Amino acid sequence: MGDTTIDELGEGLARALNRAGLPSPSDLHRLTGGATMESWRFEAGGEPYVLRRAPSLEFIEDRPFGHDVEAAVIRAARTAGVTAPEVIVELDPADRIGSGFVMRALPGTPNPKQILEMDEPAALLREVARDLGRIHSLRPMANGGDVPDAVPVMDYREAIADLRQQFEEAGGDRPIIALGLKWMEDNCPAPVDPVLIHGDYRMGNILADNSHLTGVLDWELAHFGDPHEDLAFGCMAVWRFHRYDRPALGLGSLEDYFAAYEAESGRKVERDRFRYWLIHRTVWWAMGCLRCAKSWRDRSDRTLERAVISRRTSEQELDLLMLLEEGAPEKERVEPVDPVVSASPEPGEATAGELAIAISEWLETIKPLMKGHDRFQHAVARNALGMIARDDALVPQVVNEDLAQDILDGEVSLESPGLLAELKEAALEKLAVDVPKYPAFEAAWRKWAGDD
Incomplete structure (x- = not known):
């Protein structure tokens, strides 16, 4: 506050x-x-x-x-x-x-866990697609519409350049994010007639009650652009929460989502454009997580959430690599990986990680005293302490400025022998420290390292 x-x-x-x-x-x-x-x-x-x-x-x-x-x-x-x-x-x-x-105030809950467990997710998915189609019908006042002309129009190339600048300012040392940026530069689609984009249309920003949509919130990222951007953003793995198995907002299939959207909007969903924006917004959110650390450090937002969200960059790095590996050579995709995700504690006095665990366990004893936003902060604090404990046991190596720059310069790619396997191991190890309960982690582990 x-x-x-x-x-x-x-x-x-x-x-x-x-x-x-x-x-x-x-x-x-x-x-x-x-x-x-x-x-x-x-x-x-x-x-x-x-x-x-x-x-x-x-x-x-x-x-x-x-x-x-x-x-x-x-x-x-x-x-x-x-x-x-x-x-x-x-x-x-x-x-x-x-x-x-x-x-x-509107009725309904914004809680993704509750929404994703509602009885008729397919019905809710149709209403979500309906509202998105209606959003995309809006035009700026200059073109006879009702949306203020102050809402910007996205230039796809400028958006990529801005993300690249943010990447460089944040150290320019994350090879997986560099791969995403380079892919976007090489695969940026041609512009389409811009429509109003919500910009943050996902689980967590909608309200629902009894399998019905009751509200669409958080319009601060609105702009004019490609409708596929909104379609893709809500389908990112991070916004599907525990329903990783349902690719359309955690509610159902992409086929049903696209069909409902096409019926409302009258426009055809192009799969290649959808994939582009899925990758673009994954890079965008990875950089958003990194910016949270900057906001905390410069005190523009000194909340606990900001520091903790910064560590969720590893979620996006893993998701991004899972998307990008589709374009890698077969021999690189099947290269075995052997990540190290645990380490034995040393004997003697308590380590920094063990102290973090002790504090976390004490915090759990006072949880009944918390309510409202303090209760939420309590959960965030325990997550942060878990990160410290795991980080103390294993410090994965995911930062490599030289490699990231070589990727951006086109000197190294997923065709380079051994690079994909190296990055897979790093992504798994980093996420094992930051957010081991992330649903995509289990899926990636099975795919890349086997079931055990």
Whole structure:
């Protein structure tokens, strides 16, 4: 919450609500999760509302548009029949609580675990595809539409160049990400007539109740571009959570998803474009995870989640390599791998990793005392301590600046003898430290290293 106290937040929120003709808020509390923005739930006049707010003004100063434009995009989507929330009022500088807006709360849960266990996932998948088709029907005001012209149009090549610059600024030393960047440069598709892209359309940003879609949230990444980008992003392995076996948002098959989308949108899904954007957004999220460490270090967002999310880069490196190996020579794909994912502790006093385990076990004893966002932070803290413990036992070697640069320069590729096997071992070892419960880890292990 930056330097704003909860009392100050309530006072500023009361000023904003007054402009909308609503009384002061009550029962103000922060919701769990939120990879970038804060969400605060409260009541006003007996009705539930949600405040969406940036953790700091510095955190959003480099974004292409502010919360006023995001609110306008949400209003346009809602008018087009998308199950988007109703925006009530935007924050004003005079409110003195930063940047954001208030929405009427929607029914349903955003919890992926609960959504993915609902009785009729196929029905929910059809509604998800329906809403995505409606989003892609929106156009900018300059072309007679309802979306503010401040929403940018993606230039595919510029997007790749920007990711490459981010990669270099982050050290330029991850060979698997370098492979993804080089592949994107070599396989970038021709532009299509741009449509509105949600930009973050995935499990975790939708609400559902009883197998029905009740809300589409988090529009801060909206832009105009290729509709396949939205289709692919939600199908990334990381957003399928424990339903890795269902490739369309963890809800069903790609065939059913595409058919429902085509019926609503009237456009044909092109598999090659879908694959391109699946790889592009995997690289994009890998860099997003790395940027979280930067946000934590420069104090623009000093939350625990930011530091922990940075270690999820290893998830994307593994997913990316699983996608890219399809283009490698057969003899390289079948090369055996032998990753090392454990190490024996040394005798003597407790190691740093063992101290981390001890703290984690103590934290578990006070879990019943936690509630709301503190309970979420408690879980994140235990995850972080687990990373420290595993990292202490094994420090995998996944950083190689020279190799990454050779890949970007085209001097080394997946055709280079032994490279793919080397990277597979590194990816498995790193993920075994960072997030060993990641569902794709088991699938990759079976595929690359055998069942045991």
